[in-house]
Amino acid sequence: MIPTKLRLHNFMSYADAPALDLRGIHLACLAGENGHGKSALLDAITWALWGKARARNDNDLIRQGEGEMEVEIEFELYSNLYRVLRKRSGKGAGRTVLELQVRAADGFRVLTETSVRATEARIVQLLRMDYETFVNSAYLQQGKADVFTTMPPASRKAILAQILGLDAYEEFEARAKELLKDAERQADAAQAQLGEIERELARLPEIEALAQTAQGQVADLALRLRTAEAMQRATEEQRQVRVSAQRELDDLARRLAQVKQDMDGTQRDLAGRRGRLDAFERLLAQPEEIEQGYAALQAARQAEAGWQQRALDHARRRAASSELEATIARARGEIESRQRVAQARLADLQTRRERAASAQQMLQQAQADLARLDGLQVERSAAEAAQREAGEERARLEQVNKQLKQEMDALKERLNDLEKAEANCPLCRQPLSSHDHQRVLAEFRTQGLALGDQHRANVNSSKALHERQRQLQEQVARLDIALRQRPAWERQKAQAETTIAEATQAQAEAVQQEQTLAQLAQQLTQRDYASASQVELAALQAEMAAAVYDAASHAATTQQVAALAGWEPRWRELARAREEHAGLAAQVGELEQRLARWQAAAAADQERADALREAVAELPGIHAQLRQQSAEIKALESQLERAQQNLGAARQQIETCRRQAVRQVELTERRQKLNEERAIYDELKLAFGKKGVPAMIIEAAIPEIEEEANRLLGRMTDQRMSVQFQSQRDTKKGDTIETLDIIIRDELGVRPYEMYSGGEAFRTNLAIRIALSKLLARRAGARLQTLIIDEGFGTQDTAGRERLVEAITSIQQDFERILVVTHIEELKDQFPVRINVVKGPGGSSFSIS
DSSP, X not given: OEEEEEEEESBTTBSSXXXXXXXXXXXXXXXXXXTSSHHHHHHHHHHHHHSOOSSSSXXXXXXXXXXXXXXXXXXXXXXXXXXXXXEEEOSTTOEEEEEEEEEETTEEEEOOOSSHHHHHHHHHHHHTOOHHHHHTTTEEOTTOTTHHHHSOHHHHHHHHHHXXXXXXXXXXXXXXXXXXXXXXXXXXXXXXXXXHHHHHHHTHHHHHHHHHHHHHHHHHHHHHHHHHHHHHHHHHHHHHHXXXXXXXXXXXXXXXXXXXXXXXXXXXXXXXXXXXXXXXXXXXXXHHHHHHHHHHHHHHHHHHHHHHHHHHHHHHHHHHHHHHHHHHHHHHHHHHHHHHHHHHHHHHHHHHHHTXXXXXXXXXXXXXXXXXXXXXXXXXXXXXXXXXXHHHHHHHHHHHHHHHHHHHHHHHHHHHHHTSSSOBOTTTOOBOOHHHHXXXXXXXXXXXXXXXXHHHHHHHHHHHHHXXXXXXXXXXXXXXXXXXXXXXXXXXXXXXXXXHHHHHHHHHHHHHHHHHHHHHHHHXXXXXXXXXXXXXXXXXXXXXXXXXXXXXXXXXXXXXXXXXXXXXXXXXXXXHHHHHHHHHHHHHHHHHHHHHHHHHHHHHHHHHHHHHHHHHTTHHHHHHHHHHHHHHHHHHHHHHHHHHHHHHHHHHHHHHHHHHHHHHHXXXXXXXXXXXXXXXXXXXXXXXXXXXXXXXXXXXXXXXHHHHHHHHHXXXXXXXOEEEEEEEEEOTTSOEEEEEEEEEEETTEEEOGGGSOHHHHHHHHHHHHHHHHHHHHHHTTTSOOEEEEOOOGGGSOHHHHHHHHHHHHHTGGGOSEEEEEEOOHHHHTTSSEEEEEEEETTEEEEEEX
16 A cells, blocks of 8 residues: 555644645655644544544544544555545534545546445455554554554464464354354254154154054954944934825825815805805895986986086186286286386485585585695795705805815915915915015915805805795695695585586486376376286176076085985996806805815825824934934044054154154264364364464564564664564463563663663664564565654664664665654755645645655
């Protein structure tokens, strides 16, 4: 990873600095005073890539007084150019935005994931290192150069494992453990299944004996069931015979009941017909009296019909007469109604004519007052114009007085100059003689008096004009009050004119209404209305007078018809008796013969029913026997079903045992295979564990680290100091544990790290860290090609600083980009490129020299 460009906005001490372009820079120092923002540039790199820096939380990185920040970094990796942009808003709970892009042919292509966490994981995967690996190898962070040296041996070894890319072995170990657990679980399951199968196969002889017993029970129960079913069929045949007898007995009962019902109906019919036959014979004995009564009834009805027709004609004429009278009355009412309307209209018109005189007086008064108001309006316009002219003249005088005041002030200033002992001419600025001096003074004073008199005159005129304006304004106000009456007088004039016009129109209309009233009175007097109806009513009244209708004779005829009405049904019965007598006599004889035949058939059916009852009496006993036989068959069927189930279950168990015997062989082979896999996964777990292949790789890498660290440390200390890494250590119990101890030696021997001076400790830390960085660069396949040193050269003396610079220069070919942070002035010129960082009122900024 080679950083090429860095841009900051509101990050720590930076506001909006231009982008830091690192392209073409191989070895450079970040120079500047303490607190000016050198380390902030490096914090920006780690925060943009991993979201971590020296601050406790992201909001502490936002520039003081701002609400948001952002950092954009571009870096090269595997010949590709990547861009990372991270933004942070401190509002509320805070919000972070992270974008990842890669340069393509048509610009940058987005690689951002769906969340910040997922995008950070992709960046770590892309760089193949996390923040801890970076700050413990490629970035010697300020105040943390001794992190790797002072951390516990186990943690130190874990960091070295990350540097060497041994994280994959942890995944391999975890996967081997999972596969081992899975194989053990499957093997245990196979063993449990084999135990269950062995227990099932041990019961096979018992199951076969049970199957043989069940087979005998099934055969015995099947024979008993067939015997019981044969006996039940025989009993059922007996029952069917009795049931048939019962049905026949039921049919006979229904037939006897029907015969009885028919005989009863025939007897009632026979009695009725005999009664009618007797009545017919009595009527046929006296036919003359009935015929004479019926003839008298017919004559009375004919007379009543004549009177009824005359009554209808009389009622029709009375109804027509009433309708004509109503039509004539309506016509007269319409004329009278029109007469009342015309009288009311004429009275209203007379009232309007009477209001004409008073309306004429109101009109004359309104016209006179409006003429007076027109004069007042002219007077008001004149007063308003005079008020406006006075205002304009007053404004002009005030403007003139302003100019006069300016002239008087200028003249006064000149007089002050001339009143001095030595004065110059106000025009040519030459000195004045005594005579000229007095002459000019007199002229200026005369001019000043004239200007003052004019100014005072103008002031007096302005005051007079102001008073004139006030008087005119009062006059306009009084006239406005009087002119407010105009709308009222205009309304009175309009109302009077309207009333006069209405009176004139009412005079013409009143003549028409009087003519109309005369015509209507003449129509009523001469009955000139509904003439056709009056003629028709007179003719109808003449017809009613000529017609003869006697209501009393009509009523007597009606009573006679009612009295003779009883002969009509007797006459009809006589006619029916003459028509039906012979047939009815034949019907009576036939019914008597039918009744005799039914009585004989009923006696025969009763005899057959008595015989059937003896056979039907045995049916309850047969039913009880059938129920007992059914219960016995049901019990045998149930026992047979259970025996068959037992037989089937035994046979199924035998078949299951046979299949389990085959399954036993398969599971035995699978258990053997799983045990072999378990042994393999167990060996892989040990191989991938910390004491396996990773330990071997670390053991192989330690000599490289020691060699590189001692080469740098010897150069920085004149071969006085050296380091040694110990990866294993014996315990007091006699065991060997994995560790990563650092042993430091100098010309005095081995001493603890804490016993070395600050300069010696820093040189040791720097040598180890650079050795780790170079190892990481080699092991990571050139993924890490940047070295950043942000650590205190101040702990070194002059010779130590020179050696440190020499050591850094000696390894520059191993890295594409090396950045060294320092504030020591004498070291700045020892690097080919210097990035100067300064801090001013607007924040930190940088320049490259």
